[in-house]
Amino acid sequence: xxxVMQIPQYQHVQEGEDFTTYCNSSTTLSNIQWYxxxxxxHPVFLIQLVKSGExxxxxxxxFQFGEAKKNSSLHITxxxxxxxxxxxxxxxxxxxxxxAFGKGNQVVVIP
Amino acid sequence: xAGVTQTPKFQVLKTGQSMTLQCxxxxxxxxxxxxxxxxxxxxxxxxxxxxxxxxxxxxxxxGYNVSRSTTEDFxxxxxxxxxxxxxxxxxxxxxxxxxxxxQYFGPGTRLTVT
Numbered sequence: 001x002x003x004v005m006q007i008p009q010y011q012h013v014q015e016g017e018d019f020t021t022y023c024n025s026s027t028t029l030s031n032i033q034w035y036x037x038x039x040x041x042h043p044v045f046l047i048q049l050v051k052s053g054e055x056x057x058x059x060x061x062x063f064q065f066g067e068a069k070k071n072s073s074l075h076i077t078x079x080x081x082x083x084x085x086x087x088x089x090x091x092x093x094x095x096x097x098x099x100a101f102g103k104g105n106q107v108v109v110i111p
Numbered sequence: 112x113a114g115v116t117q118t119p120k121f122q123v124l125k126t127g128q129s130m131t132l133q134c135x136x137x138x139x140x141x142x143x144x145x146x147x148x149x150x151x152x153x154x155x156x157x158x159x160x161x162x163x164x165x166x167x168x169x170x171x172x173x174g175y176n177v178s179r180s181t182t183e184d185f186x187x188x189x190x191x192x193x194x195x196x197x198x199x200x201x202x203x204x205x206x207x208x209x210x211x212x213x214q215y216f217g218p219g220t221r222l223t224v225t
Contacts, residue, residue, distance in 0.1 A: 041218075042201055042219050043154065045213035090154075092211065101156075
């Protein structure tokens, strides 16, 4: 079946540095969503991308949807300790009514 | 608005016992779903509902039943608990066509089956 894969699965990031997490699909997606889950918490919606090549920014976070609508990335600049958590992408394939979640990228921030 | 609420927060069951995980939302969302989260496995869809009276299976439905008699409530039933069902369960809701809209997640139920 359709899979949404995230790389890397784990990241240790020095406070103040930048990092990127990637999301790849084997099929074309109609949309992609990103969620953040703090340790012990529940996933919280960050953003949705719909258009090919779309780029959206939220303060230090930049989200991108690939031209072929098969991949996406989340780039965080000047990492802060509040960025710790697991970042999930979730995509909906064309013609499919289900949202497929990636396994997540667990981010640890080193002060 | 309380958003999405789940009860209980924690539960320990013995193998073979049954129980119902409760989920309610007060946002008048049509779409509701249940996920389980296991270490390294991400979020896997168990069952979902596009409206009252309509349910469908997700990726991992075996061992679970659902019903949707009202817009607000979407309980998940474990018929005969097994250790493999030890997990964190999240209920989520969204407006309209579900997967085209942001999912609002509840706080989760941590279930241990011994």
